[in-house]
Amino acid sequence: MAEEVKVFRSWGSPFSYRVELALRLKGVAYEYIEEDLSNKSTLLLEYNPVHKKVPVLLHHGKPIAESLVILEYIEETWQENPILPKDPRERAVVRFWSRFLDDKCSLALWMSCWTEGETQQNFMEQAKECLHLLEEELKGKKFFGGDSIGMVDIAASFIAHWLGVLEEVAGISLLDEEKYPNLCKWTEEFLKSDAVMECLPKRANLLAFFQARKHAISATKASV
Amino acid sequence: MAEEVKVFRSWGSPFSYRVELALRLKGVAYEYIEEDLSNKSTLLLEYNPVHKKVPVLLHHGKPIAESLVILEYIEETWQENPILPKDPRERAVVRFWSRFLDDKCSLALWMSCWTEGETQQNFMEQAKECLHLLEEELKGKKFFGGDSIGMVDIAASFIAHWLGVLEEVAGISLLDEEKYPNLCKWTEEFLKSDAVMECLPKRANLLAFFQARKHAISATKASV
Incomplete structure (x- = not known):
């Protein structure tokens, strides 16, 4: 069937x-x-x-x-190409970082790009702390999952592809190559993978989408 | 070993x-x-x-x-007394509700008890919505895990034991027996279990602890 x-x-x-x-x-x-x-x-x-x-x-x-x-x-x-390791402790580590990406990291990165002034500064501080922790976690590894893409890599797709677009729209810089060389190398490796590329939204389309969103927000603010 | x-x-x-x-x-x-x-x-x-x-x-x-x-x-x-079912879909349902308890429910319940005025009313609305969803999920079941205590029941311990104490400290009522008969029956069944009782903090101690906390917060506010 x-x-x-x-x-x-x-x-x-x-x-x-x-x-x-x-x-x-x-x-x-x-x-x-x-x-x-x-x-x-x-x-x-x-x-x-x-x-x-x-x-x-x-x-x-x-x-x-x-x-x-x-x-x-x-x-x-589907057992093909496991995205979690077999060992319970290693699985726990994967689940820990996946949740970290959801609970702490995504919000801090997203809000850094959509706020202004002091609020933005606070979110950027949090975001940098999150990136620093991920940078450390990647030490000595090609992917968060080791030699191949695993659940943490998948959960972190946002950082590899969306973050750069949002930084450009917001006019800020977070994922600095000097501060986060492991994360930048990971981004490069991750985006090279066939499976990753096959269904990734095009950067130019994402950029146009988020730029339009920013203009709409600015227009709303200006008219209030 | x-x-x-x-x-x-x-x-x-x-x-x-x-x-x-x-x-x-x-x-x-x-x-x-x-x-x-x-x-x-x-x-x-x-x-x-x-x-x-x-x-x-x-x-x-x-x-x-x-x-x-x-x-x-x-x-x-430790395989003894499973707290997750074997079937992948049923496991997904368990993980969904466990995350729901963490991501939506705990915050709404906690903040309902520690805020005032309009903010409190908003959190209470959210909390009631969460309780309503859990009430529906329990329909026809003794525990969230079916006939025995599972991961969702464990994750929901807060509702069975802590919530009543916090309601008393805050002088509010959320877990109403008429509105949430399944949840109230679940609380009763859950608290009867030997494993649950063995390490549950005593109600009187929790009450004293949170009352002292409330007084400390009020004193700080009064001195500002």
Whole structure:
């Protein structure tokens, strides 16, 4: 029986991207359903009534929400190309850093790019601390997962591809090559991978999207 | 070789309690190291340099931090009395609700009890919505884990034991028996379990602890 694998996604969302990348690494064919986040589909709201967000993975008609939860499901369902190690302690380390990326890092990086003044300075401090911790974690390794892309790498896609775009839009610099050489080398290696490139949103499109968003925010502020 | 299992905990912390409860359910003997959160030990800071928080599980001298990460480690290390189901989809559901408790529910419940005025009303609205979702999830089940205590029940210990104390200190009511009969019945069943009771902080002690905290906050406000 053919697998019925569908991903409810939004093309610019790094969280949707995590799910698509994991499926591609496993060689799992899937369909995607593009969501308009300003006008979410009835199906998305039905499948993720708690958070009402993308991504949602639909497998044999049953939905799973929350990107890190989906990644664990993908790992347990398709054994090809493991994205988690076998050893319980190493798995715990992977889960620790994946959660760190969600709970601390993403917010600090995102808010650094969308705030101003003192608030922005505070978020930038937090963001730099997060990047420093990730830099240390990468010491002596090609990927967070060692020699191959694992769950932490997938969870960190945001840093490899989205962050540079947002820095450009915001006119700030966070991922400095002198301060974070391991992270910059990791970004390069990560973006070279075939699976990564296959479904990555184009940089120019992301840039146009976030620039338009910035202009819209500025216009709203100016009219208040 | 004897297992060397140590838990860095704080007696009043529901997050520390999660780890102790999981170990007791598994029948794993452990030592605990009580942390003074106002003067954290060098070892705690060394073992959890990122978050600097309890709980930390030390197994054969190696530390693991973050309570939900520790619960997965405990499940993978000691097979007795599983706290996660075997089926990948059911496991995803467990992980979804465990994260929900951490990401949405705990904050809304906690802040409902420690804020005032409009801010408090907003948090109480969010908290009630969270309780409503959990109430629905419990429909037709004794525990979130079905017939026995599982990871979601452990993650929800806060609601069963701490919430009532905090409601009393704050002079508010959230866990209403008429609105949330399943959750109230669950609380009763959960607190009856031997493993749960063995290491639960005494209600009177928790009440005294949080009342003292409230008085300290009020005194600080009055002196400003």
